[in-house]
Amino acid sequence: MKFRILREDLLLPLQQVIGVIERRQTLPILLNVLIEVNDGGVELTGTDLEVQLIANTRIEGAESGRFTVPARKLMDICRLLPEGGELAFEVKPERVSLQCGKSRFVLGALPAENYPSFEHGDLEVAFDCEAPLLRRAIEKTAFAMAQQDVRYYLNGLLLEIRQGRIRTVASDGHRLALFEESVEGMPDVARQIILPRKGVLELGRLLAHVEEPAGVRISANNVRVVFGSFSFAAKLVEGRYPDYERVIPKAASRVAVIGRYDLRNALTRVAVLSNEKFKGVSLEIGNGLIRLRAQNPEHEEAEDEVPAEVSGETFSVGFNASYLLDAINAVDSDSVRMSFTDANGSCLIEDLADARHRFIVMPMRL
Structure with missing residues (x-):
């Protein structure tokens, strides 16, 4: 030939x-x-x-x-x-x-x-959506996927179709990222699938500069995404994703609104002297500010303050600084809202300009 x-x-x-x-x-x-x-x-x-x-x-x-x-x-x-x-x-x-x-x-x-063949199986669910929407759904959640976790279903991304909306969820057990958006022409079905980590990263890379519609085709064991002259397919992760909605705070008793850049810069500075393994940072929230503290086994300490609009009683809580920074960096607005149910509960981080994505970070003992 x-x-x-x-x-x-x-x-x-x-x-x-x-x-x-x-x-x-x-x-x-x-x-x-x-x-x-x-x-x-x-x-x-x-x-x-x-x-x-x-x-x-x-x-x-x-x-x-x-x-x-x-x-x-x-x-x-x-x-x-x-x-x-x-x-x-x-x-x-x-x-x-x-x-x-x-x-x-x-x-x-x-x-x-x-050469190995890839069996697609019988088509069960099919819909079309804009590639930029699919790309954004991955960008806003993929960073929270687990890596080599024994809970294999966390080593991937949950794609959920329900009530005319598409939702992506990722969690490693310590934090969670969620994105949702309505899609015209979405089939009236409820379906959850888990995409493997490598497939999610590859799909995100391929969609980086695609602006045309993408066709999503789901069968029993795999998912296929077609756009232009390209086709992506991945075998689904078997198993049931945990009930993630249980960890989303429903009623917040304490809320802080803070400048995203101010908080990000203060966290980055304080984290320099945090424990290298756990990256723990303490946040004292109240009286119109957030005070950040960190220390390490060498007895070195760091402290910083950032002004904030705070409602509720003053309290202290500890977090992994890296997890907080990942969530804050995924926000697009100039300010973020941090909501807490109590001093020992998780933190809900929301983009004030875009309600489609939310982030939850679990506290840690310091």
Whole structure:
């Protein structure tokens, strides 16, 4: 099989699928990209058995065929070739040669029929939404996902469909991030699925500059998101997500409204002398200010004050400074509202300009 393709037409889809292909794999074929050529275009597929990425590009007058080659080697070659160059491929059973000008390369190939297939199953729920909405839903929650937690269902992102709304939730047991928004044309069903952590990060990366509508297709064991000439698919995490609504404070007895930048800067300064492992910071809230304190095992101390609009009795509470900073950095408005049910309860952090996302941080003993 022979075909020709412009460097840029191959490099862009290759860059889109490369993120899911690990540098080290127990199965050698998972280091490869599957390339399928027909008269109308070229389809590139990458997978790690958990996530699958497919990108398409146009091509004219090519012979049909399928083959696999090492993905990162092919991308490095394309990246280093001159712009506007045309690549001439010649595919043989165990070797693939490509030539661009006076540059010539020969890559090892593995049989395309051995490339793992990704079973999508019967479609159960389908809807369309704007890609920027999906991107924002991931951006506002993904940072709170757990990493390698024994509670495997926390190592992912909850996507919930209910009453014409889409909701994403992430938690590592110490904090929680929630985003919700109504979507026109949402099916009248209630469904929860858990996307794997790697899939969430890859989808967020791929949606970074997409402005067109995205189609979400959910089956029993996987989810597929299609936008433009690209398709993302991921196997769902099995298990039931915890009842996250129980940790959202319902009635706040103490509320503080504070400048986001002032609080962020004070937290960053005080955290310098906090315990390196636990990052604990004490907040004394009352009398029109928030006083922040931190100390470490070397008996070093830090203290700072930030003005705030406070209602309710004065109280003190401890938090992990990193968790507070992550939530505050996810807020877009100039001020944030921090709500507490009691001195030992969790903190609800809200964006005063956008009620679609909320953040909860659990307290810690200091």
